[in-house]
Amino acid sequence: MVLLLAVACGVAVGNIYFPQAVSPLVASGLDVSGDTAALVVTAAQFGYALGIFFLVPLGDRVPHRTLIATLFALSGAGLLAASAAPALPPLLGASVLVGVTTVVAPVVAPMAAGLVPAERRGAVTGTLLSGSIGGMLLSRAFGGALGEWLGWRAPYLVTAVVALLIGAVLARSLPRTVPTSSQRYPALLAESLRLLRTEPLLRLSCFYQATAFAAFQALWTGVALFLTSGTYGLGASAVGALALVNAGTMLATPFAGRQIDRRGPDAVNAVCLVAVVASAGVLALGGLGGVAGLVGLALGTLLLDVAMQSGMVANQVRIFALSGEARSRLNTAYMTCAFIGGAAGSSLGALAYATLGWAGVCGWVAVLGVVSAPVAVRRGWVRTGPRGGTGRPGHQGHCAD
Secondary structure: HHHHHHHHHHHHHHHOOOHHHHHHHHHHHHHOOOOHHHHHHHHHHHEEEEEEEHHHHHHHHHOOHHHHHHHHHHHHHHHHHHHHHHHHHHHHHHHHHHHHOOHHHHHHHHHOOOOOOHHHHHHHHHHHHHHHHHHHHHHHHHHHHHHHHOOOOOHHHHHHHHHHHHHHHHHHHHOOOOOOOOHHHHHHHHHHHHHHHHHHHHHHHHHHHHHHHHHHHHHHHHHHHHHOOOOOOOOHHHHHHHHHHHHHHHHHHHHHHHHHHHOOOHHHHHHHHHHHHHHHHHHHHHOOOOHHHHHHHHHHHHHHHHHHHHHHHHHHHHOOOOOOOOOOOOHHHHHHHHHHHHHHHHHHHHHHHHHHHHHHHHHHHHHHHHHHHHHHHHHHHHHOOOOOOOHHHHHOOOOOO
16 A cells, blocks of 8 residues: 555656656747746646645545545646647646646655554655655656657646546545544634644744755756756756656655654754755756766756655654644645745746856755755754764654744
8 A cells, every 4th residue: 555655646746747847848839938938837836835735634634535536636637738728828727726736645645644653654754755756757757758759748648647547546445544633624724824833843844845845946947948958958858867867866765764763853854954055066067068067967966856855754754743633734834835945946946047047056056955954953963962862753842943
């Protein structure tokens, strides 16, 4: 069941990431500029943030089988609409719809956390995130290659069929779960905001992930424009090929989960956010062009990808330990903040590239890392000390900052 859920997360997450590889094709196909076509990526991310806030809380109120199957059906319909969009505005609208309804992974993670003992949550969360990462990587490679072969509409059409098929499989195979809340829908939404106001560790996790995910989204929005520019002159499939280099992240997140179970999330967050800062320097080597530049891009994207995804595991383990009855609502607040950060990072990454080129994108990644890394390092040092320590999630409590 964990494997099936990991595949479902990958299929759902891929729906909002393959547009990063095909946005240059959208630009030429709809006769708009590259940075304008990148709004398709921003629209999907913004829609995802809306879906997390408005739909994920239903995971505490509606049986998971019903909710997840319905979400896949609606996202499949949105993808079909996107494949038939005659111009950019309808495509942006369909992209928002796809983002809103493809929030399966944030629904699955709290469900799985409630099905396993506390000492295994890090490992299971890491495994599910590996599935999501696989969806990110394969969707970019698939979208770029298929888009170059059959045009930008083909990836939308194929992903629509896949979403509808996996939704049908899950409608028959998911375990029956009992909702943990009988609150009315407006109360569920208000509860997410209340938790964000009253839980310091939830706010801390939101801050970490919003900055790391903004850096991640800025990178992938900018690198799609950079690889297809005059510096490299490559096609959309090259963006997908670069994404495949990050397959190592699928191995890193289960390892990070085990380290979190042993050492606690603060130590892992500290390492991850320092790595975000370091990745900016490695990515800057991409400006050299040629083989050396491609190696710099590959290593830099891998480092940033591992850092962002491993940090996500740490943050989710931290927030799921806060309450066993409100995990979907906690995840709603957390993921909404993360994807608002991601949407802002994507938009500002495109702006940085348009005004300052690749150096602007790398600088923006560095700024985002510098904002959060000192806080994480200080907490990691206080929690574990110079010789390490445990700091297990169940024993952290609340803190003033």
